[in-house]
Amino acid sequence: MAFLSVDFLLLLPFALVLFHAVGGPRGGLRAPLLLAFSVAFHATWSVHYTALLLGTSVATFGIGKRIGSEPQDAGKWRWLMVGLALLLGQLALFKYAPALSTPLASLVAPLGISYTTFKLVSYLVDVYWEKTEPETDVVAFTAYSLFFPQILSGPIQRARDFLPQLKQPASPDVRAERIVSGLRWILFGVFQKFVVADRLAMLVDRVFAAPQEYSNLGILLAVYAFAIQLYSDFSGLTNVAIGLGLLFGISSHANFDAPFSSPNIQEFWRRWHMTLSSWLTDYVFTPLRMSLRNYGDWGLVLAVVANMLAIGIWHGASWTFVAFGLINAMYVSVSALTLKARNRWFKTRPLLARARKLIDPVVTFHMVVAAFAVFRAGSLTDAGYILTHVLPLDFLRAIDSAGFSAAATEALRGMGLGFDKIYLAIPAFLLCETVVHLHRSGALARIAGRTPVAIRWAGYHGLILATLLFGVLEVREFIYAKF
Amino acid sequence: MPSSELPVQRVAGRILLFCAPLLVLGGWLERGLAGVENSYSAKVRGVGAVMKDVEVLVTGGSGALDAIDPSGLSVPAYNLANASQSLHYDCAILSTLIEDTPKLRAVVIGAPLWYLSKELKNSPEAWRQHFYAVFWRVPMEDPPKSFITIQQHSYTALYTPPAAMEYAAAGFPPIDGGLTADGWEPLEVPSPEVAASGLDPIWVRQHVAGHLAAMRTESEVRNLAAVAALSERLNERGVPLYFGWLPVSAGYNAEFGPDARAHQRQMMERLKADSGVRLFDYSTDPRFSDSDFYNADHMNRVGAQKLTAVLRDEVLAPVLSPPVLSPPVLSPAPPTPALE
Known part of the structure; x- marks a missing residue:
């Protein structure tokens, strides 16, 4: 489904009403709903690639927790490298392998892989640099990485900016504004x-x-x-x-x-x-x-x-x-x-x-x-x-x-x-x-x-x-x- | 009240209020456009009115729309052709009509030289596909991948908002191109200047180049299958299907070239051999001169009446009863080798 397509514009009001009606004053179902909308949006392009991005996000969530829990710098560094290798390797595979390798010429990059990778890399590095705490809510984290409005071309929002807004929603006045x-x-x-x-x-x-x-x-x-x-x-x-x-x-x-x-x-x-x-x-x-x-x-x-x-x-x-x-x-x-x-x-x-x-x-x-x-x-x-x-x-x-x-x-x-x-x-x-x-x-x-x-x-x-x-x-x- | 004090529900109410004038405008446009007669709605209505009596159905692209005057065939006939129409739509429309035309005795597809290789979806006029879906209720050659195709639910989207506003400003006039009651679009004999530009070698070269570039092998496969299936259904009812080339100018023939022509001819012969389709070919008939054309591949009113008489006397006469007795309108015809 394309942004600005009629399908999207007709479905959006329903998603919004649902989100604001059942989201709850303290966040409640906001994260699961946003994740569901994002997964549905991605799945209209490709179910397989949606699963891939979902898996990558969950893996990054796990690696972030490991970086946070490792007592030694060397351990943190090792897990950071594992995470970066996974994310950047995947990005390189989809972006450059089709041009460099004939058998992979028909490989098409999943929608939004660039921007998801940017977000996940910044999260891992920020956790490693201790600029942000490792996230403990896998649903909220995945809702962040797959957030459908930003998937095509950003903006690239940092986890430390996005997740608090998702978990502690603004007052009704601010939401209305x-x-x-x-x-x-x-x-x-x-x-x-x-x-x-x-x-x-x-x-x-x-x-x-x-x-x-x-x-x-x-x-x-x-x-x-x-x-x-x-x-x-x-x-x-x-x-x-x-x-x-x-x-x-x-x-x-x-x-x-x-x-x-x-x-x-x-x-x-x-x-x-x-x-x-x-x-x-x-x-x-x-x-x-x-x-x-x-x-x-x-x-x-x-x-x-x-x-x-x-x-x-x-x-x-x-x-x-x-x-x-x-x-x-x-x-x-x-x-x-x-x-x-x-x-x-x-x-x-x-x-x-x-x-x-x-x-x-x-x-x-x-x-x-x-x-x-x-x-x-x-x-x-x-x-x-x-x-x-x-x-x-x-x-x-x-x-x-x-x-x-x-x-x-x-x-x-x-x-x-x-x-x-x-x-x-x-x-x-x-x-x-x-x-x-x-x-x-x-x-x-x-x-x-x-x-x-x-x-x-x-x-x-x-x-x-x-x-x-x-x-x-x-x-x-x-x-x-x-x- | 500053917007920061607005609760979500109140914002929703204000959004609805904001949309109200747009919804009123949209509703007014939809109502007005629903009554606009275009060439598709006119043909649906026109053929619907004569369905029980029609004996000959003619179809094809704009060449056939302009070149065959059903009133000249001496039996009840209707011209279903339309601008940029392709075989997919010819066959689909005829398929919907076969069961409801009890007196049908012949079907004629008047084709341009490249017709078997053409599909509407590959042309700059692919937007016309929505009109077939809306008015004829036939499936599109190239169905959109979206869940909702807005053009099939809104006349404003179908005609596009700028055109919708233009029609609204003009009081929603008919836009059927001046069709006659039996579906023919007579083109006036052009002024010398218009005629010269329509036969101008540079224009003809570009025009034919566009046709050649739009020819697709995969389209040929689908087109041959569609014609074969239609022919089979017509054969079951004992109705012959005629498929043939309409006259084109000498310049068009020259630009189209012998190789492309031979390829098209080969496909036509396959239709004849495999499906019993009867063929005709007036594309190089010397009885038609430049004065019969509006431009390189469209006949004017005079040329159309001339061609219609030829079709009546040389192609349809064997199947029309009572026999056509009207005197020949032309000088004795030279032999046309491909003619059956």
């Missing part, structure tokens, strides 16, 4: 997905499938479109996931924080897929940085390369993902190593420093767009072709000889900008970004607080109708659901 808030998150996420991401997908899919068949201007538009599509698709999905979590009384961290207005690449990665970035920072980058601290800048660069390569390779066994990781490693390393010097230089030039505030986000955005083009390309050859054909010089020459209208018509031929109404995605994206920035500054809450209910509701009704009228409503796979 979360339901309202959850519905807003879902509405916004659905709009991002259907109106922005899926409309742009029509252009992106065409051009990236055969970039050689399109003009430089067409390639340039598709490269920008993909960055916006990926952001809208991914943040739309996680916004829906956050909203669904809130409907079931679980609050989680945001996953995006206006990343396209980041002033530098480090800041971009702090605002993009934030729960994965913070997971990698805690469990990969910081331990590596600490162990390489004696190597100065080279240690930093090595830690950054390992971190970014992990992000790239996690997406799958493809050279474009490796290249994506390396490009970002280069970006982050150069930016981190030069940041202090750049700041000093600008400090003495106030006029340029003011201009920098405007220019830096633009530069960072274009660096990200270029890296995402490599990420999306079908092969390294395609990536090379795309990056060497984004400057629309041919278009400028054509304007010179044939005039703007004829040149634009020819350059954009076959891209569907008109008949697929792809242009509708642009105002929709700008609207989303405005909402994100207003939310970020706190202005959205202030405006909402001052606006009469009737007008607020009219706005929500308008958003729902706009999604129905301008959205691409055939259910497309979420881009990040496959990772």
Whole structure:
């Protein structure tokens, strides 16, 4: 069953009524119910894989208890290694074996294996580091690891954040407030997905499938479109996931924080897929940085390369993902190593420093767009072709000889900008970004607080109708659901 | 009252209140759309009205929809063809009608050249499958894997919300494409500009390329089995099944190519040998010229009437009683080698 499918949307109210009606004031049946919903959701994809993830969760629960009960560090370490080998081995088997081994080529990764693994690894390491107590309730723990709203693309919530919310539910007032808030998150996420991401997908899919068949201007538009599509698709999905979590009384961290207005690449990665970035920072980058601290800048660069390569390779066994990781490693390393010097230089030039505030986000955005083009390309050859054909010089020459209208018509031929109404995605994206920035500054809450209910509701009704009228409503796979 | 003071039950009540205008709008759309006559509902109603008397049923894709005028067959006849229709739906619809058409004497499937290799589910118009499920109550070629198929329970979802709003704004007009009472969609003789664009070599090349790309071996297996099963049921009643190629422009024939044509021909011969299907072929008939076409593979009103007369006199005459006595409307026909 897909998120945002009619099946899901029709079954959700029944699950919610049941959950809030019989969940009980002290948690009662909340954990078993959530586990049952999650198992049912997974089972609509594959019963066998549901059993596998359930077994992995129970095994991790047991290993966590062993780590907690071992008196010696060596014993704790041994059990941690057993747990990590199980979890990471399983992830590697499903993600890379199909590409590396012919007999396993038909192996399909279970839905949500990445995000379940991230959650379980963080739990084991936190227990080992004594940041969290080993969990004693296997049902609650399994409900955490398989929590269905977060299974496709996070956010990656830590056990120490999730389990207390499940066991000690908030007051009815807070639960009610979360339901309202959850519905807003879902509405916004659905709009991002259907109106922005899926409309742009029509252009992106065409051009990236055969970039050689399109003009430089067409390639340039598709490269920008993909960055916006990926952001809208991914943040739309996680916004829906956050909203669904809130409907079931679980609050989680945001996953995006206006990343396209980041002033530098480090800041971009702090605002993009934030729960994965913070997971990698805690469990990969910081331990590596600490162990390489004696190597100065080279240690930093090595830690950054390992971190970014992990992000790239996690997406799958493809050279474009490796290249994506390396490009970002280069970006982050150069930016981190030069940041202090750049700041000093600008400090003495106030006029340029003011201009920098405007220019830096633009530069960072274009660096990200270029890296995402490599990420999306079908092969390294395609990536090379795309990056060497984004400057629309041919278009400028054509304007010179044939005039703007004829040149634009020819350059954009076959891209569907008109008949697929792809242009509708642009105002929709700008609207989303405005909402994100207003939310970020706190202005959205202030405006909402001052606006009469009737007008607020009219706005929500308008958003729902706009999604129905301008959205691409055939259910497309979420881009990040496959990772 | 600040939202933080709202209990869960009150929130549920407010959600229902919030949804009320949307439910009213949805209900109004559903009611209006239920009365919209489309080509599917029109054909269900149209054939239902003549079922007890109909003697010839014609079916096929848009080529047959436009090219065969049942009123020209001189006996009660009905055209069941529809845009992008595939053999799966031809056979499924005919199967539902066989028992209720006591006077049926012949069934004609007017096919484009690629018909035996085509399925609707592989085409950009796969959405039409829901219309067959809703109006004809026949199973889809490609049933969705979901538990609930919203298009089969909501007209707004079936037509899509933007189209539903558009029809609502226009007062829910009929959208049956101007069908006649016996299911034919006459296409006007196009203006010289329209005719030129419909026969434009580049357009024809792209059009045929789309057809060739959508041909599937697995579709052929299913299509041959469906036609064979239909033929068997018709044979039990002594009703012959005619399957044949409709006229297409010379440009279309050239682009389709001899190999693809030979492959299709081979499958047709199998149908003839194994299931007793009777074949006809007007795809290269020199009696039809560019002026008979609306575009490369659709006939205009004049071409359709010409073809209908030819079908009546050359294909259906042996089974129609009393014998067709109307004078020939064409100059003497040259031999058509594939014609039975």
